[in-house]
Amino acid sequence: MKLSDIRNISWANLLMWLFPFLLIVPNVALCFTEHYSAAACAAGVALPLGVYMLLCALSKNVGRSVLLLTPISIYAAFQIVLLFLYGGSIIAIDMFLNVVTTNVGEATELLANLGTAITVVVALYLPPIVLAIISCCRHLHTADAARSRALAAGLSLAAAGIASLAAAYVGTPGYSATRQLFPVNVAHNTVSAIARFHATRAYPSTSASFSYDAHSERPDTLREVYVLVIGETCRADNWQLLGYNRPTNPRLSKREGLVAFGRALSESNTTHKSVPLMLSPLTAETFGDSIYTVRSIFEAFREAGFATAFFSNQQRNRSFIDFFGEQADTCVFIADNPAAERSDSLLVPMLERFLRQSPARKKFVVLHTYGSHFNYADRYPASCRHFTPDNNAEASAANRSVLINAYDNTIVAADAMLDNTILALSKLPDTTAAAMLFVPDHGEDIFDDYRGRFLHASPTPTYWQIHVPVLLWTSPAHRSMYPTHTAAAIANSCKDVASSRAVFDTMLSLAGIVCNHSRPLRALTSPDYRTEPRMYLNDYNEGVALESAGMRYPDFEMLKAKGISAR
Ligand SMILES: [Zn+2]
Numbered sequence: 001m002k003l004s005d006i007r008n009i010s011w012a013n014l015l016m017w018l019f020p021f022l023l024i025v026p027n028v029a030l031c032f033t034e035h036y037s038a039a040a041c042a043a044g045v046a047l048p049l050g051v052y053m054l055l056c057a058l059s060k061n062v063g064r065s066v067l068l069l070t071p072i073s074i075y076a077a078f079q080i081v082l083l084f085l086y087g088g089s090i091i092a093i094d095m096f097l098n099v100v101t102t103n104v105g106e107a108t109e110l111l112a113n114l115g116t117a118i119t120v121v122v123a124l125y126l127p128p129i130v131l132a133i134i135s136c137c138r139h140l141h142t143a144d145a146a147r148s149r150a151l152a153a154g155l156s157l158a159a160a161g162i163a164s165l166a167a168a169y170v171g172t173p174g175y176s177a178t179r180q181l182f183p184v185n186v187a188h189n190t191v192s193a194i195a196r197f198h199a200t201r202a203y204p205s206t207s208a209s210f211s212y213d214a215h216s217e218r219p220d221t222l223r224e225v226y227v228l229v230i231g232e233t234c235r236a237d238n239w240q241l242l243g244y245n246r247p248t249n250p251r252l253s254k255r256e257g258l259v260a261f262g263r264a265l266s267e268s269n270t271t272h273k274s275v276p277l278m279l280s281p282l283t284a285e286t287f288g289d290s291i292y293t294v295r296s297i298f299e300a301f302r303e304a305g306f307a308t309a310f311f312s313n314q315q316r317n318r319s320f321i322d323f324f325g326e327q328a329d330t331c332v333f334i335a336d337n338p339a340a341e342r343s344d345s346l347l348v349p350m351l352e353r354f355l356r357q358s359p360a361r362k363k364f365v366v367l368h369t370y371g372s373h374f375n376y377a378d379r380y381p382a383s384c385r386h387f388t389p390d391n392n393a394e395a396s397a398a399n400r401s402v403l404i405n406a407y408d409n410t411i412v413a414a415d416a417m418l419d420n421t422i423l424a425l426s427k428l429p430d431t432t433a434a435a436m437l438f439v440p441d442h443g444e445d446i447f448d449d450y451r452g453r454f455l456h457a458s459p460t461p462t463y464w465q466i467h468v469p470v471l472l473w474t475s476p477a478h479r480s481m482y483p484t485h486t487a488a489a490i491a492n493s494c495k496d497v498a499s500s501r502a503v504f505d506t507m508l509s510l511a512g513i514v515c516n517h518s519r520p521l522r523a524l525t526s527p528d529y530r531t532e533p534r535m536y537l538n539d540y541n542e543g544v545a546l547e548s549a550g551m552r553y554p555d556f557e558m559l560k561a562k563g564i565s566a567r
Contacts, residue, residue, distance in 0.1 A: 011131065012140040016062045016150055019128050020052035023072055026079040027182050033088035039168035040180050047161025048182070053154030057147045063135025066128060073129065075183045077121040082458075084117035087451045089459035089550070091186045092539040094270050096193035097319070098457060115394065189539075196541075199292050203323050210295040214303040214508075214515035216362070223432040224306075224362045225355060226511050227421060228297075228503065230275060231414060231440030232314070232371030233456060236262060236469040238404075238411050246387070248411040251419035252471070257479060258422075259489045261470035261524065263564045264497040265546070266442045268537045269465040270457045274441035276320040277500035277537070279366070281517040284501075284535035285543035296324035297504055298364070304513045307360035311350045312368035313342055321368070328366070330354060343381070344369040344413065348420045355428065364511070367421070371414055371440065374455060376406035380413035387412075395454055397447040407446060422473050433482070434475035435510045439499050440468045449554045459539050460550025463558040466536075468499050472524065478510070485510065485525040492524050496531045496565050534567055 027048055031041040052072075056065050079091055134140070142150075168175045178188040199206075218224065236242050240249040242262040252258060267284040268274040277287060279296045298308040310325035315335045325331045332350065334340050347367040354365060372379060377392050387405035395403060418438055425434040445453035445464045456465045472489050479486045502524050508515065509523035521530045534546035547566050559566050 012062050012135055012142045013146045015066060015128060015131050015135060016056045016142050016146065019056055019062075019066050019069070019132075020049055020154075022124050022128060023052050023069065023076050024049045025124060026076050026083065029080070029083050030090065030182055033083060034090075034180070036180055037168060037172040037175070039164050039171055040175055042164035043161050043168050043177075044181055045161075046157045046164055050154045050156070050158030050161050053150050053157060057142070057150035057154060060141040060144075060147070061136070061139075062142050063132040063140060066132035067136065070129070072183055073125050075186050077125055079182065079186065080121050080124070081114060081117040084120070085114065085454065086458040087453055090182060091189060092459035093189045093192045093196065093541075094273070094457065094459070094539050096190060097196065097272065098270070192540075200319055203292055203320070206292045207295050207323075210293055210299070212295070212300040212303050212515040212517055214300040214513050216304040216306075216511065216513050218433075218512040220305070220361070222361070223429065224511060225425060225428060225432055225434040226301075226306075226364050226507060227351065227425065227434075227436045228278075228364075228366045228507055229418060229421060229436060229438045230278060230366065230368045231438060231468070232271065232369055233373045233442065233444045234371055234411075234414065234440030234468055235407075235443040235446075235464060236264065236467045237464070238408055239469045241471070242469055246408055248386075248408050249415045250386075250412065252415050255419060255422060255473065257473050257476070257486075259472045259486070259493050261472075261493045261497050261499075263495065263562070264439075264468050264470040264499040264502075265466045265534065265564065266440075266468050267466075267498055267500045267535055267543075269442045269461045271314075271441050272317060272319050272321065273537055274500050275368070276324060278439055278441070278503040279321075279324045281504045281519070283498075283543065284537040287537050287543065288541035291320065291541075296327045297507060298324065298328040298366075300504075300508065300513060300515050300517070301364040301511065302327075302329065303515070304362075304511070306362040306364045306511070307358045309351075309354045309358075309363070309365045310368070311347050311354075311365070313344050313347055313370045314368055325366075325368070330358075342370065344371065344379075344417045345381070345420070348417065348424055351421065352424050355424070362511075364507075369414070369417065372407060372410035372444065374444075376403065376410050379410045384409050384413040384416060397452050400447045403446055407444075418471065425473075425475060428475070431477055432475065433478040435478055436471075436473045437503065437506055437510070438469070438471040439503050441500075442466060443468050451552075451554065461536065461555075462551060463555035467558075467562070467564070470497060470499050470502070470524070472506070474510070482510075482512075482525075484527055488527040488529065489525050491527070492529045495529065496534070497524065498532065498534065501532070531565075534565065 027045050059065050177184045179185050238244050241260045266274050280294045301308050308328040309330040310328035312333045316322045316333055377390055387408045389402055390406035393399040393402045421436055442456050443465045444456045445462055448464050505519050505522040506524045508518050509525045520526055521528050535543045536546045536549035538544050
């Protein structure tokens with residue numbers, strides 16, 4: 001045997017032994033980040049490692065074997081990036097859907113701020129893949145003796161893994177490989193995401209026969225305008241109106257007729273679930289079963305005789321937000337025109353134009369903002385740049401104060417946009433009953449505690465991702481005609497609220513609409529408003545008790561400090 005042959009075999013052998021250990025990196029990390037039992041951890045490492053070893057040793061052509069394992073490498077890389085980003089949780093069904101529903105600009109904004117994670121992943125998986133390609137091209141093969149040893153090791157590990165798997169099924173309540181064994185769970189989630197994607201596409205036909213049987217209890221002659229403003233990535237803790245120690249609400253803090261709810265938690269930390277929850281009577285418990293058949297709040301208002309409009313400053317996401325928005329009589333996505341400027345402030349003139357041009361006496365409008373979505377510094381004009389430095393720093397815990405400055409400026413911009421909306425409603429004739437409800441879809445992590453978590457839409461929520469501000473403004477005419485609404489809202493403002501759950505019935509209550517899906521006790525304007533058990537819509541589209549939704553000790557401590565019930 002020539003010296004070059006020995007060298008080539010060494011490279012091939014190295015690849016055969018090394019690659020399974022690189023693939024198992026996320027499995028080992030998950031043992032530390034997840035609350036898995038010992039048996040689940042043992043199964044989660046030994047079984048996949050054994051299988052990878054067997055797959056790398058089965059053929060002499062290890063380069064080809066490694067390349068055939070590319071899908072697993074991609075899962076592993078994606079999983080490692082997520083662990084950097086969220087400090088835990090496996091790749092969720094929602095994350096696959098987010099890839100489809102988030103626009104390219106948003107995705108690249110996020111990736112640009114994940115430098116360390118991307119560097120680690122590239123350093124781990126690029127060299128073996130390059131080596132595998134070279135091995136294939138040069139026909140490098142592993143030595144028979146080394147393959148035999150690897151096969152024996154792989155078999156032993158796989159056997160130990162199967163025994164651990166059996167122990168996990170027997171000894172760990174609720175254990176399932178499709179939930180806790182990487183990459184089986186992620187492959188399962190991929191299949192679920194594809195199934196959901198197809199079910200979503202069939203929505204227009206599966207929801208065609210839905211009806212609210214709604215009617216208004218108010219006189220036809222009464223002029224009414226109701227506006228729902230949907231916020232984006234909005235943290236209650238950064239609102240001056242709710243006790244924040246910075247002047248982030250310079251205008252709304254002086255506004256009459258405003259009620260702020262400080263104990264509101266969203267039932268989802270993702271846009272594509274939270275917004276449909278708000279625009280329908282669905283809750284965390286009913287979402288999974290009914291999202292494919294329910295029609296939106298626009299339908300209820302239209303049946304009750306309202307002209308309806310949906311104006312959005314977000315991109316279409318080919319999902320329920322689009323479907324629901326298109327159920328309004330008028331539906332405009334600003335971003336449909338690629339040349340258009342994208343600013344939430346543009347939604348107010350669109351509202352004003354609609355109020356001017358629509359001849360209907362009763363109008364219902366939803367404004368969907370882009371709010372405080374990362375990258376924060378891109379979300380506000382210079383006039384709202386109250387806190388500096390706010391320059392585009394890399395997203396890291398070390399830069400938190402800069403990020404918070406930029407984030408707080410987005411709240412100043414939201415404050416101006418909401419106040420302009422109220423001003424637009426204030427210009428209507430005195431006899432118009434009008435109201436504005438502001439509810440954001442979810443909050444955001446900004447390196448708030450030792451976990452170093454950032455952004456939102458992680459597979460499990462944090463306090464910061466679900467604690468949102470809710471604001472209600474009613475016009476003087478509405479207040480004088482329906483004083484119990486205002487009095488009840490003030491009384492309920494210090495109670496626990498499930499924001500996404502409260503929107504539908506609060507809007508219907510403000511407008512005096514009754515329908516076959518209304519639950520009047522959920523309305524924030526009801527004197528009989530009842531708090532319900534805290535629920536959360538998890539990645540599997542199951543409504544679970546918030547306490548079991550994956551929040552950790554720091555989250556429960558924050559809830560306690562704010563006097564918000566987790567139950
Ligand atoms: Zn969102």
